[in-house]
Amino acid sequence: MRKKCGLVFLALLGGVLFAGAFAGPVSGETRSRSLERVLAKGMFDAGESARLQRAFAAARQAGVDERDALALVGAGIEGEFDATQSLRVLSIATQLALEGLPIEGFLAKVEEGVSKRVDADLVVKVAEHRALALNQAKLILNALVLQGFSVADRDEVLPDLAAALEAGRKPEDARAILAEALQSGDRPGAIRRKLFP
Amino acid sequence: MLYCEDVELMLQDYLNGYLLHSQRELVEGHVHGCGRCRDLVTGLTRMESRLDGLGEVEVPAGLSRSILAALPPHAYGPPPWRRALTWGAVPALALLLVVVGFLARGRLQIQGRFAAREVEIVLSAPQALSVAVVGDFNNWDPQRTRLVRSNHEGLWRARLQLPPGVYQYSFVLDGSSWVSDPLAKTMLSDGFGGKNSVIIVDG
Numbered sequence: 370m371r372k373k374c375g376l377v378f379l380a381l382l383g384g385v386l387f388a389g390a391f392a393g394p395v396s397g398e399t400r401s402r403s404l405e406r407v408l409a410k411g412m413f414d415a416g417e418s419a420r421l422q423r424a425f426a427a428a429r430q431a432g433v434d435e436r437d438a439l440a441l442v443g444a445g446i447e448g449e450f451d452a453t454q455s456l457r458v459l460s461i462a463t464q465l466a467l468e469g470l471p472i473e474g475f476l477a478k479v480e481e482g483v484s485k486r487v488d489a490d491l492v493v494k495v496a497e498h499r500a501l502a503l504n505q506a507k508l509i510l511n512a513l514v515l516q517g518f519s520v521a522d523r524d525e526v527l528p529d530l531a532a533a534l535e536a537g538r539k540p541e542d543a544r545a546i547l548a549e550a551l552q553s554g555d556r557p558g559a560i561r562r563k564l565f566p
Numbered sequence: 567m568l569y570c571e572d573v574e575l576m577l578q579d580y581l582n583g584y585l586l587h588s589q590r591e592l593v594e595g596h597v598h599g600c601g602r603c604r605d606l607v608t609g610l611t612r613m614e615s616r617l618d619g620l621g622e623v624e625v626p627a628g629l630s631r632s633i634l635a636a637l638p639p640h641a642y643g644p645p646p647w648r649r650a651l652t653w654g655a656v657p658a659l660a661l662l663l664v665v666v667g668f669l670a671r672g673r674l675q676i677q678g679r680f681a682a683r684e685v686e687i688v689l690s691a692p693q694a695l696s697v698a699v700v701g702d703f704n705n706w707d708p709q710r711t712r713l714v715r716s717n718h719e720g721l722w723r724a725r726l727q728l729p730p731g732v733y734q735y736s737f738v739l740d741g742s743s744w745v746s747d748p749l750a751k752t753m754l755s756d757g758f759g760g761k762n763s764v765i766i767v768d769g
Contacts, residue, residue, distance in 0.1 A: 440705070477702040478757075481734075484706035485744065487758045495757035525730070532732040536754050536764075558730060558768040565732060565752060565766055 403435070407443050417452035424459040431466040437476055438462065444476075448483035454493050461500050470503045474528055499535060506531035509544050518551045525557040533564040568596045573603050581610060682727040683767050687735075689713060689747065692720025694739045699724055701735025701765075708738045734762035 404425050408418050421442065428438045441462055445455040458479055465472045478499045482492030506527050510520050520526060526547070533543055543564065550560045568576075573596050579585050580593050597603045687699055697713040703726065704710040713722035734754060737745045746753055750763035 474702070477706065477734075481700075481702075481706040481756065481762075482758060484700060484708065485756075485758055485760070491758060498757060529732050532734075536752075561730070561732060561766055561768070565764070 403439055404442065407439055407446065410443075411446040411455075413452055421452065421455055421459070424456050424463070428459050428463040428466065431463045433462050433466045433472060437472055440476055441479060444479050444483045445489075448479075448486075448489050448492060450489045450493070454489050457493050458496060461497055465500055465503065468504065468507065470500075470507060471524070471528060474503065474531065475500050499531070502531040502535040503527070505534055505540060509540060509547065512544065513547060513551065516548070518548065520551065522557045526560055529557070529561045529564055536565070538564065568592050570596075570600060570603055573597065573600075574606075577607070577610065581607075581614060682729050685726045685728050685765060685767060687713070687724050687726060687747070687765075688749065689722045689737055689745075690720055691722055691737075691739055691745075694720070694722070696740055697722040698738045698741075699726070699735055700738055701762075702733045703728055703735070708741060713737075728765075728767045730767050733765045733767065735765060736760075736762055 404422060408421060413421065425438055425442065428441075429435060438459065441458050442455060445458060450458070462472045462475060465475060475496055478496040479492060482495060487495075509530060510523060510527060514520055530543060530547065534540060546563050547560065550563055555563070573593055576585065576589065576593055580590065585593065597607050689697055691697055697715075698708040699711045699713060700706045700708050711724055711726065713724040715721070716723045734756070735747070736756075737747065739745055744760060746761045747763035750765065752764035752766070753761050754764055756762045
């Protein structure tokens with residue numbers, strides 16, 4: 370009986386490890402090949418490619434999803450970003466990840482600019498503005514937490530708040546709306562409607 | 567051409583003289599040019615010659631018995647890690663099931679909360695040959711979500727599956743002309759000199 374239990378446990382453990390090995394993140398080798406394939410489409414010299422690879426590794430280390438980091442580099446190449454502009458967007462993504470902020474909205478703004486064929490400098494500037502809005506939203510939520518409010522649905526509220534700030538809502542107004550909504554126990558959907566009447 | 571790892575694998579056979587002439591030449595060629603492998607071969611050769619220099623030792627009679635007699639009785643049984651594994655199997659299995667259950671429950675709750683809602687987008691563009699919707703939900707890629715012309719008056723429609731949130735979007739007519747949604751309740755500056763329409767999906 371004991372032997373059987375041991376065998377069952379080992380089989381389960383083996384299964385979990387086996388599945389983990391195939392379902393987990395891709396290996397470092399595959400990752401760098403994906404990046405190399407993307408970089409090969411750009412017009413970077415060897416030094417610039419090396420710097421981008423280091424920035425990419427830093428972004429991954431900070432917690433940026435591999436597909437998002439590759440999409441950022443890919444969008445930069447499509448939008449004819451130079452190395453400095455590509456490094457800038459990777460660096461902003463890294464900072465967002467380090468701050469625990471979502472990078473989807475930032476990536477979307479870069480993709481929007483590239484898709485609209487806007488000048489690369491302006492794309493980076495506007496995307497950076499979105500990153501600042503996310504950071505400002507985080508500061509507002511942190512301030513409310515310090516006041517004693519419980520922000521249970523932070524992951525949902527934060528991008529909505531950032532979008533409202535980006536749309537021109539004043540931080541103090543947004544904070545007052547949130548405070549009132551949290552006080553009355555509103556769900557994220559209701560908060561969203563109050564931020565975007 | 568051999569690498570250090572290949573040489574390391576062949577080294578014992580090389581020292582024992584078991585390699586073919588061609589293999590031997592390859593190993594010697596590598597060792598000649600590689601300081602690390604040369605040091606390794608020199609060290610092993612020296613050690614082998616010292617071992618050869620030691621005299622033969624006669625094994626005393628009853629050596630195995632006296633070693634076994636000196637060991638404590640539990641040393642004959644399975645090792646402690648194996649016993650722990652056997653006894654730990656049942657609680658570990660139970661713990662594993664509990665963890666899997668919690669994860670599945672949490673995932674279901676999260677999926678429920680972020681479940682996508684169907685949103686219909688409509689645009690009247692009688693002159694257009696093609697209409698695509700681009701936005702935060704599809705990487706702003708005009709190839710991803712095309713609208714379908716639904717009648718002869720030039721009404722184009724698309725159904726989107728979107729999780730709750732705030733999305734900016736726009737239409738692209740005939741692959742090049744960017745148009746805001748005239749039916750959108752909210753319009754925002756896109757920061758690039760144009761306007762985006764805004765759709766709010768309730769949770």
